[in-house]
Amino acid sequence: MDGFQRRREQKKRNILEAALTLFMEYGIQKVSISEIAKKANVSQVTIYNYFESKHQLIHDVFIYYIEKSYTHFEKIVFADIPFPEKIKQFIFSKKETAKQIHEELYQHLMKEYAQEGNYIESLYAQKVIPLFTHLLNEGKEQGFVDPNLSNEAILFYVKMLSDYMQKEEVYQSILPMTEDITNIFFYGIVGKR
Amino acid sequence: MDGFQRRREQKKRNILEAALTLFMEYGIQKVSISEIAKKANVSQVTIYNYFESKHQLIHDVFIYYIEKSYTHFEKIVFADIPFPEKIKQFIFSKKETAKQIHEELYQHLMKEYAQEGNYIESLYAQKVIPLFTHLLNEGKEQGFVDPNLSNEAILFYVKMLSDYMQKEEVYQSILPMTEDITNIFFYGIVGKR
Amino acid sequence: MDGFQRRREQKKRNILEAALTLFMEYGIQKVSISEIAKKANVSQVTIYNYFESKHQLIHDVFIYYIEKSYTHFEKIVFADIPFPEKIKQFIFSKKETAKQIHEELYQHLMKEYAQEGNYIESLYAQKVIPLFTHLLNEGKEQGFVDPNLSNEAILFYVKMLSDYMQKEEVYQSILPMTEDITNIFFYGIVGKR
Amino acid sequence: MDGFQRRREQKKRNILEAALTLFMEYGIQKVSISEIAKKANVSQVTIYNYFESKHQLIHDVFIYYIEKSYTHFEKIVFADIPFPEKIKQFIFSKKETAKQIHEELYQHLMKEYAQEGNYIESLYAQKVIPLFTHLLNEGKEQGFVDPNLSNEAILFYVKMLSDYMQKEEVYQSILPMTEDITNIFFYGIVGKR
DNA sequence: AATGAATGAGGGTTCATTCAT
DNA sequence: GATGAATGAACCCTCATTCAT
Structure with missing residues (x-):
């Protein structure tokens, strides 16, 4: 170049x-x-x-953002820290890259995702899922993850928590409860026994 | 009148x-x-x-919507069904009233919430929290809820799940995992012992 | 109203x-x-x-113009003047209504005409043609029109001359030749015999 | 060069x-x-x-086009075909060079013509008119042209017909009437006697 | 109290033209 | 001499809001 x-x-x-x-x-x-x-x-x-157009710009911003996120994700998975710590980072770390993504962009992105399955879908199928499976296997080996649970369900939970934390208002009010949130994630509302 | x-x-x-x-x-x-x-x-x-203005209209629509939601919430809490069923309904039931609230409205609402704490905050403090506490006490009595967990944290989880289910795309793809999702909520990713 | x-x-x-x-x-x-x-x-x-849009405005201007022109046309046909005079008026009179229509509008109109045949076509078929036929019959009876010629061909000539006169540059330079132009129209370049 | x-x-x-x-x-x-x-x-x-500018480009395109047309004109005048045939070619032949010149260009050109009389006017005065006079003399000698008619008037007619034929819509719909159109040109609407 | 008509401000987009390499 | 990059001005159109009835 x-x-x-x-x-x-x-x-x-x-x-x-x-x-x-x-x-x-x-x-x-x-x-x-x-x-x-x-x-x-x-x-x-x-x-x-x-x-070309605002629409196209949005689309390209989307791609740009997704790639940044993936890179961040990758770093955590291969970091040299214990499994629970990785989970915590996923959920609570304000990603430098992503910071606080406005819901509306997210919304827009998801529609694209649905529509143009192409790029994102393949990124997910070929890269994110394997990466996550890798992570969960690590968790299962160490007894942190119930082997009866489907990976999809857990991925869903992590993603949901992670997304939610991106909302500024939420993040602020939730910080004090970090410990409890983590506990619920690992042991549910029934609690550790 | x-x-x-x-x-x-x-x-x-x-x-x-x-x-x-x-x-x-x-x-x-x-x-x-x-x-x-x-x-x-x-x-x-x-x-x-x-x-008066579009802004004011949005605000009033917001109030209108919140009150509808609260009513819905109330019905579930006092329904004559087992505790776990109530939780499930919160999380998975497509509310008649709310149906699928567009994320953007939610976003807007949350800003209002932060800004004008007034109405919503008091609604929350005076009505929703007590209602929820009532519900959780029921859960604790029946051994479904770890008494060491703060109510806030659990409320956060329930709300998050409930919100998330409102997104059409999510709802569709998550339905098959209902059982697992519920299990994680109750027993965490470590699983039942 | x-x-x-x-x-x-x-x-x-x-x-x-x-x-x-x-x-x-x-x-x-x-x-x-x-x-x-x-x-x-x-x-x-x-x-x-x-x-609604500029396109629609153009279209409506078109209709408006056509109707004005038709009215003008009608007046001449039924005027109480000799046949050759009517012809002359068609060709040379700067219509009050139409004045000098810019070629581009005409161009645009003709495309619409082709496309939407509907309004204009029917106006032509049902009103203009009969009117013109009426006029030519008058001319034939008085020996001014060769009965072997098709009405279409004559209409074409009249229209062409009339259109052409609408162009400012042309009009100015042609006025001195009025007599010759009329003669050619009636007797051709071979001339009266 | x-x-x-x-x-x-x-x-x-x-x-x-x-x-x-x-x-x-x-x-x-x-x-x-x-x-x-x-x-x-x-x-x-x-x-x-x-x-230099779009305006200048248009002007130069204009000149370019005019010269092409003149060349075409010249070829017909000196062709070895009977007089009526030459006339027909002027009127009906879709010129290779000109093909179908968009009305708007024509319009633009005519304004230039009026404004800058310079180039075009002199081309006309010094080349086209003599050429056309030559042609008409041929016609007069052979009895095809009334000697009382001014050359200008005839030139006007020929040019008008020729221009008109350039319009696609017109050309298509007029073709079937070729014979009548030609007859009117030679003998007028009164017809041959 | 309710409405049809009207508008200023602003948004996305295109184009002829100039700048810098 | 030729080009890719950049731009000011203008265009069509939409919207929240106000005016006049």
């Missing part, structure tokens, strides 16, 4: 980053192309030169 | 209902006042006569 | 008239909605309230 | 040809510089290097 290409990529990245930040803070519809342009220090038209 | 008043109230209700329906299906920003007016069979100006 | 309706119709007419004038002078694409609004002394949005 | 110059001329020609083609198909205003650039396989800026 020559200098031309590299600068182009960098600018594209700037725009994506600006858009992601704004989308996460204000939602998609409230953010105008002109705002993104201002934040990314380019003209509106430049954005159109790179992304 | 005389006939005049009553008719006025009815019209207001119509508008709220129309707005809620549209908000839940398309989100707040995508729905224009003109659409709400059409659906409620009134002129746009009439809406302004009752609600 | 009550006062409400009447005022509404009047405003619509104003807009149509403003649009027609501008279209005829500058062509369709060069004229922006905002210019039409200014000329008609209303806001842009008002135009949208009446016409 | 060295190789450098020649290549430059060739590129210019490419651009003119691309522009003419697009203008004729879609009209002037609908065609963007970027489209012309794409069709001519050059960058937009290159077009500006050669033509």
Whole structure:
């Protein structure tokens, strides 16, 4: 990739980053192309030169975000820390990359996900699931995970908790309960015996 | 309340209902006042006569929705069914009233909640919490709930699950895992012993 | 039609008239909605309230223009003047109504005509053609028209000449040749014998 | 002209040809510089290097087109075919060069013609008129043209017919009437005697 | 009290043109 | 000389809101 290409990529990245930040803070519809342009220090038209339309920009921001998230996920799975610690990190760590993703973006993303199954679906099937299975096997070997539970169900729980923590309001009010939340996750509301 | 008043109230209700329906299906920003007016069979100006501004309308729809939800919640708590069944209903029942609330409305509502603590906060503190405490005490008496867990943490879990189930995509894909989900909730990922 | 309706119709007419004038002078694409609004002394949005879109406005201007033209045509056919005079009027009279229609509008109109055959086609088939036939029969009776010629061909000639005269540049330069043009029309380039 | 110059001329020609083609198909205003650039396989800026502005480009396309047309005209006049045949060719032949010139270009051209009389006017005065006079003299000698008619008037007629035939819609619907159209041209609506 | 009509402000998008390499 | 990148201005259109009846 020559200098031309590299600068182009960098600018594209700037725009994506600006858009992601704004989308996460204000939602998609409230953010105008002109705002993104201002934040990314380019003209509106430049954005159109790179992304064709607002719709396409959103889509690309989506991809960009997903890839960032996956990388984060990967790091935790292969980290050199005990299994329960990994789970905790999934649930409670404010990801540097993801920070606080606005629900609306999420919503939008999920529709794309449903519609265009293509990219995301394959990412999930081929990469996320195996990674997660790997993680759970580790948990089962160490007696932290009931082998009778389906991986899907557990993945669902982790994802739900993780998503939920992304909401600022929730995160703040839940922090004091970290211990209890974790306990419920491991031992349920019936509690350890 | 005389006939005049009553008719006025009815019209207001119509508008709220129309707005809620549209908000839940398309989100707040995508729905224009003109659409709400059409659906409620009134002129746009009439809406302004009752609600001052779109912002205020949204707020009122919010209140309207919260009260409906609370009523639903109340019914379950006092229903004549076993404790675990009540929990299941919270989590899995597609509420008639709420159906599938669009995430965006929820988002908006939560901001209001944070901002205007007033109404909602007091509703929560004075009505929902006591109701929930009542429910959990029932659970503790019957050995379904670990007495060491804080009620807040459990409420958080229930609410989270319940919210999550409102998302159409999630609901569909999760139904087959009902049993596992419930088990995790009661016994955690470590499982029953 | 009550006062409400009447005022509404009047405003619509104003807009149509403003649009027609501008279209005829500058062509369709060069004229922006905002210019039409200014000329008609209303806001842009008002135009949208009446016409839905620029495309629709153009279409309605078209209909408006056609009807005006037809009325003009009708007047000449039934005027109390000799046959050759009628022909001359068709060809040379700068119609008050039509004035100088910009070629582009004409172009656009013709495409609509082709596409939506509906309105125009039926107007032509049911009204214009009979009217013209009536006129030609008059001409044939008086020995001004060769009975072997098809009405279509003559209509074509008249229309072509009439259209052509609408072009300002042409009109100016052709006026001195009026006599010759008329002669060619009646006797051809071979000339009277 | 060295190789450098020649290549430059060739590129210019490419651009003119691309522009003419697009203008004729879609009209002037609908065609963007970027489209012309794409069709001519050059960058937009290159077009500006050669033509200064879109306006200038249009003007040059115009000149280019006129010269092509003149060449075509010349060929017919000196062709070895009878006089009536030449006339027919003028009127009915879809010129290879001109094909179907979009009305809008024509319109634009005519304005230039009026404004800048310079080039076109002199082309007309010095070349087209003499050529046409030559043709008509031939017609008069053979008894096909009334010597009392002014050449201007006849030229007007021929040009009008010829222009009109360029319109696709007209051309199609007129073809069946070729014979009548020709007869009217030669003998008028009064007919041969 | 209710409505049809009207509008200012703003949004996404395109285009002719210029800048910088 | 040629190009990819960038832009200001303008366009069509929508929306929350107000005016006038």
